[in-house]
Amino acid sequence: MPDSTDGAGRGGAATVHGTREPVPDIHRGLADVVVDSTAIAAIDPATQSLTYRGYPVEQLARQCSFEEVAYLLWNGELPEPARLHRFLEREREHRRTDRPVNDLLALMPQRCPPMDVLRTVVGFLGARDPDEDAAMVDPGGARGAAALQEGRQQDEALRLMALMPTVVAADMRRRRGLTAVAPDERLGFAANFLHMCHGEVPDPELARAFETSLILYAEHSFNASAFTARVITSTQSDLYSAVTGAVGALKGPLHGGANEAAMRNLLEIGSPERVDPWLRGELAAHRKVMGFGHRVYKNGDSRVPTMRAALGEIAERRGGHELLAVYDELERAMADATGLKPNVDYPVGLSYYLLGIDIVMFTPIFAMARIAGWGAHIIEQRRSNHLIRPLAHYEGPPRRDVPVAG
Numbered sequence: 001m002p003d004s005t006d007g008a009g010r011g012g013a014a015t016v017h018g019t020r021e022p023v024p025d026i027h028r029g030l031a032d033v034v035v036d037s038t039a040i041a042a043i044d045p046a047t048q049s050l051t052y053r054g055y056p057v058e059q060l061a062r063q064c065s066f067e068e069v070a071y072l073l074w075n076g077e078l079p080e081p082a083r084l085h086r087f088l089e090r091e092r093e094h095r096r097t098d099r100p101v102n103d104l105l106a107l108m109p110q111r112c113p114p115m116d117v118l119r120t121v122v123g124f125l126g127a128r129d130p131d132e133d134a135a136m137v138d139p140g141g142a143r144g145a146a147a148l149q150e151g152r153q154q155d156e157a158l159r160l161m162a163l164m165p166t167v168v169a170a171d172m173r174r175r176r177g178l179t180a181v182a183p184d185e186r187l188g189f190a191a192n193f194l195h196m197c198h199g200e201v202p203d204p205e206l207a208r209a210f211e212t213s214l215i216l217y218a219e220h221s222f223n224a225s226a227f228t229a230r231v232i233t234s235t236q237s238d239l240y241s242a243v244t245g246a247v248g249a250l251k252g253p254l255h256g257g258a259n260e261a262a263m264r265n266l267l268e269i270g271s272p273e274r275v276d277p278w279l280r281g282e283l284a285a286h287r288k289v290m291g292f293g294h295r296v297y298k299n300g301d302s303r304v305p306t307m308r309a310a311l312g313e314i315a316e317r318r319g320g321h322e323l324l325a326v327y328d329e330l331e332r333a334m335a336d337a338t339g340l341k342p343n344v345d346y347p348v349g350l351s352y353y354l355l356g357i358d359i360v361m362f363t364p365i366f367a368m369a370r371i372a373g374w375g376a377h378i379i380e381q382r383r384s385n386h387l388i389r390p391l392a393h394y395e396g397p398p399r400r401d402v403p404v405a406g
Contacts, residue, residue: 024393031295035388036230040073040376041221049302052219053077058306061215066189067091069215070161070372074154074379087158094162095183095192097170100128101163102180105170114171114364115251119244121167122160126240129156150379156239157375164368165189169196172361190214193368198356206317209310210355213348216303217366219373225249225256226370226377233381234388246374247367253290256363262291263349263359265330271322272329279333291346292334300341307347311354320354 027033041052050057053072060069064078071079071087079087097105104124108117131152170180173196181196190211194202202210220226225246232242250256269278282289294301315324327350334340352362 026393030390035222035227036386038221038377038380039076040373040380041219043221043296043302047302048297048299050220057216057303061212061306064215066211066214066218066369066372069218070375073219073372073376074157090155090158091162091189092183092185094159095166095185097163097166101125101167102170105167105174108171110175113251114168114175114360115247115256115367117171118164118167118364118367119247119251122164122240122247123244125160125163126238126244129159129240131156146383150383153239153379153382154375157371157378160240160243161189161368161371161375164364164371165193166196168361168364168368169193171364172197172358175358175360193365194355203317205313206355209313209351212310213307213351214365214369216307216344217348217369219370219376223255224252226373229374230377230381231388233378234385236385239375239378242378243371243374246370250363250367250370256366258290258343258345259349259352259362259366260359261349262346263353263362265290266323266326266350266353269326269330272325275326275329275333279330279337283337289334289338289340291349292338292340292342294343297343301343303344304342304347307344307351311347311351314351314354318354318356320350323350323354 039053041050043050052060052069053076055072055078060072064072067088068078068084071084101121101124104121105117108120166180166183173180181199183192184195184201185192187195187201188207188211191202191204191207194207194210222230228249229242229246232245233239253261269275279289311324311327315321327346331342331346334342349359349362352365353359357365
């Protein structure tokens, strides 16, 4: 019987309840299983390129703001100027945290993982939102009511999108023993986050390079966290619960932690001359080198060239040439030794480090970008909902009776 650890199916027969029954094809991890349709994002099989609503992501990263991309993901089209203006106004008016949220942040232990902080705050915001349950779609509701509820879902997603950067930046500063910096409503989403991290308005070119990472991270079809959000939404639970679950899924190192691990590897290596012996040791120990390979992209992550260009811009302005040399040498060595190419987490990790962001905050930044995609999936799931409830093949003991006490 073939091993199914790589997601492949398997077949045969097994004893279930005392009878021999055929074993169905099992796809562990749902590998290659199509569970639903989506109009949000896709990977073009011909070019292996990622598209959002049909637009190549590299074009969006070059020509659009993160806010425009979030609007696109939620509404299906890029915004006209008047709609964008209103969208920006609404996002900026929701950026400030209030005293209860600030008090909650102050209560969190210093050693608490930042993703636990973010997950807790999202759940707390949901508990305080008076419209939380009102935004849940009544499957028997009229079309007008459903449209109103979808609008409320977008409002909730927009509030989270506006608040998450404030929470992440404040959490990083409190870990450094610094007071939080208030958001600046004159700045765009990306520039404002860097301002709240460092207390100064960032270089526009650095802010734009950082924004590139947010756009590339915004969405990626039925990834683990988006699927988690859809499963929760399929039970007709609320948006905050779905996002809380998505944050929990993203916390796992096999999904959201690769940028952190990739950066720690670069620091451990330290210099280009140490790349080859370090890599030989990792491969001999059968340890996964994070930041390389991808479950979907078989010939290289199409987002990497765009993010590598942004990394080059950051390194030029922040003096990161030595670490960039380690980055390039490890990429070469991995290709020679394994044939694996970088995924987008590899250039993102070094980019964030050179921007002065603490490594433990890399995954929370991923989350504050991915809220755009999560929101789109939650809205789409509700629009045509089916409870997600897969089956499992039972392999336990056959039917038996509980022993009678003697």
